[in-house]
Amino acid sequence: MNPIFADLPTTVFEVMSRLARETGAVNLGQGFPDDPGPQDVREKAAEAVISGWNQYPPMMGTPELRQAVATHYARHQGLTIDPDQEVMVTSGATEALAGALFSLIEPGDEVVLFQPMYDAYLPLVLRAGGVPRFVTLKPPHWRFTEEDLAAAFSPRTRVVLFNNPLNPAGTIFPREDLELIGRYCERFGATVISDEVWEHVVFDGATHLSVLAIDSLRERSVKIGSAGKIFSLTGWKVGLVVAAPAIMKVLAKAHQFLTFTTPPNLQTAVAYGLAKELGYFQGMRADLQRSRDLFHKGLVSAGFEVLPSAATYFINVDLASAGITDDVAFCRTLVTDHGVAAIPVSAFYAVTPVTSVVRFCFAKKDATLNSALDRLAKVF
Ligand code: PMP
Ligand code: GLN
Numbered sequence: 578m579n580p581i582f583a584d585l586p587t588t589v590f591e592v593m594s595r596l597a598r599e600t601g602a603v604n605l606g607q608g609f610p611d612d613p614g615p616q617d618v619r620e621k622a623a624e625a626v627i628s629g630w631n632q633y634p635p636m637m638g639t640p641e642l643r644q645a646v647a648t649h650y651a652r653h654q655g656l657t658i659d660p661d662q663e664v665m666v667t668s669g670a671t672e673a674l675a676g677a678l679f680s681l682i683e684p685g686d687e688v689v690l691f692q693p694m695y696d697a698y699l700p701l702v703l704r705a706g707g708v709p710r711f712v713t714l715k716p717p718h719w720r721f722t723e724e725d726l727a728a729a730f731s732p733r734t735r736v737v738l739f740n741n742p743l744n745p746a747g748t749i750f751p752r753e754d755l756e757l758i759g760r761y762c763e764r765f766g767a768t769v770i771s772d773e774v775w776e777h778v779v780f781d782g783a784t785h786l787s788v789l790a791i792d793s794l795r796e797r798s799v800k801i802g803s804a805g806k807i808f809s810l811t812g813w814k815v816g817l818v819v820a821a822p823a824i825m826k827v828l829a830k831a832h833q834f835l836t837f838t839t840p841p842n843l844q845t846a847v848a849y850g851l852a853k854e855l856g857y858f859q860g861m862r863a864d865l866q867r868s869r870d871l872f873h874k875g876l877v878s879a880g881f882e883v884l885p886s887a888a889t890y891f892i893n894v895d896l897a898s899a900g901i902t903d904d905v906a907f908c909r910t911l912v913t914d915h916g917v918a919a920i921p922v923s924a925f926y927a928v929t930p931v932t933s934v935v936r937f938c939f940a941k942k943d944a945t946l947n948s949a950l951d952r953l954a955k956v957f
Contacts, residue, residue: 581703588696589924593908597918603949606918608744608890610940614810615857618850625842634841636833638666645848646802646817653858654776654787662822665829666844668836669814670774670803671697676831677770677799677818678705678736686735691721693745693925695772698738707736711927716895716934717884719746721754726761734767739788742775742888745922745936749779749887752786759793768824769794774803777858779888780866789819796821799828804847809861809940815839815847865890865940872939875950880957890940893922897933899957904932911935915952 586592593606613619637643640660647660658664667673674697682688684706690698691712702709710729712721737758741750762769771788779785788798804815816839820828869886876883876894886892901907904921912918919937923930939946 579704581700585700589920590696593912593918593920596912600912600916602912602916602918603945603952604918605937605939605941605945605949606920608938608940609811610809610890611942611945612809615808615850618808618810618846621849622842622846625845629845630841632841633838634844636838637829638664638839639841639844639848642666642844642848642851645851646819649851650787650789650819652855654785654790656787656789656819658789658819659822663819663825665818665820665825665832666839667816667818667832668839669805670772670801670816671814672832672836673799673801673816673818673828674698674738674770674772675701676828676835677801678702678707678738679835680827680831681736681768681770681799681824682707683735685733687731687733689726689729689734689737689767690927691739691743692927693719693743693922693931694738694927695740695744696924699927702738708733709927710734713926713929714743714746715931716746716893719743719748720750723757726757730761730765730767732765734761734765737762737767737769738772739769740772741788742773742779742785744775744889745891745893745920745925747884747886747889747891747893749783749785752791755786755788755791755794758788759791762797763793767797769798770801771798772801774801774806775889776802777807778862778865778890780862780869781887783887797824799824804843804850808847808850813843813847815843817847868939868941868943868946871943872937872946872950875946876937876953879950879954881953884934886939890938891936892939893934893936895934902933904935908935911956915956917949917952 590607597604643660643664647658688707776785802817881894884893922934
């Protein structure tokens with residue numbers, strides 16, 4: 578057995594969701610909405626299951642979805658993408674991350690990671706034989722400096738694994754940060770794997786900036802999106818990968834032996850959804866922003882120190898000012914004594930974690946949020 582996986586604890590999302598089910602707590606831990614998602618997109622998938630093609634689709638994704646991805650990113654992010662050579666569909670962003678790491682890293686290569694990081698990253702980097710070099714981000718701004726990059730990069734750096742907008746912080750890195758990463762990647766010959774699954778979930782009028790829009794990164798990056806996040810259908814594991822042809826050729830080799838293809842009917846529905854009018858995406862953001870504001874206000878009234886959430890389904894509270902510095906113990910008490918499940922942000926760190934921050938998912942119906950807020954009002 579390989580100890581990298583055998584010795585791993587079960588993911589915090591699964592643990593918290595199970596605890597929430599067992600205790601009947603309101604589950605604001607794992608990030609998923611509690612409404613059924615866009616009906617027309619789901620109907621498209623159902624139609625495609627009944628009357629469409631249910632055998633293996635092309636390995637790189639259906640031509641219609643690859644074209645829809647290129648058109649969608651041109652429209653929303655100003656990118657010019659060749660659907661035939663630069664787009665691949667995977668079974669979730671998670672497969673894309675695994676495939677990119679397995680195909681771009683040789684044992685001993687260094688990988689720059691920004692922590693807090695999504696919990697799948699480190700085990701996949703280690704299993705690929707990568708040597709992690711961490712840049713540590715802290716509340717309230719969760720930003721890095723040039724000195725941080727200078728300390729993390731070396732001549733052995735092959736890959737930078739970057740997540741923007743950042744889960745769990747709920748922050749958006751500005752253009753200057755992406756350009757700084759671009760300068761370091763050019764200097765050291767590194768490739769960026771850019772996890773942009775939260776690209777559509779940005780608030781207060783923000784627009785998403787992809788690494789592919791940065792000149793120095795266009796030819797040296799892998800952009801990863803997730804239809805599960807774009808349409809708030811998180812169980813739909815449809816990943817959208819874009820990279821320059823030379824990189825894509827290698828990614829395709831990993832994909833062919835990881836999952837090979839992704840359910841064709843979901844691809845049909847995602848292609849349909851990506852072509853929806855701009856108003857759909859604006860409406861989705863406005864709904865989530867309203868939920869964020871409702872929950873933010875409630876947390877403040879309940880006496881929590883709330884960190885800003887500019888993106889993602891998540892908002893964080895910093896408990897340090899309340900004298901609480903064990904987020905794991907706090908989350909355990911929160912679920913058992915108060916009936917609310919949340920995620921301790923220390924779970925997103927590998928070394929020297931921040932231990933006073935707790936993440937809540939606000940992508941929920943008002944009734945769910947209000948029920949959680951009633952309970953949270955009794956914590957302090
Ligand atoms: N990366 C990040 C940052 C995520 O938050 C998630 C899921 N929440 C994923 C990757 C996984 O995406 P998928 O479900 O498409 O595999
Ligand atoms: N990405 C989701 C989150 O951050 C959960 C995904 C999972 O359960 N692995 O909550």
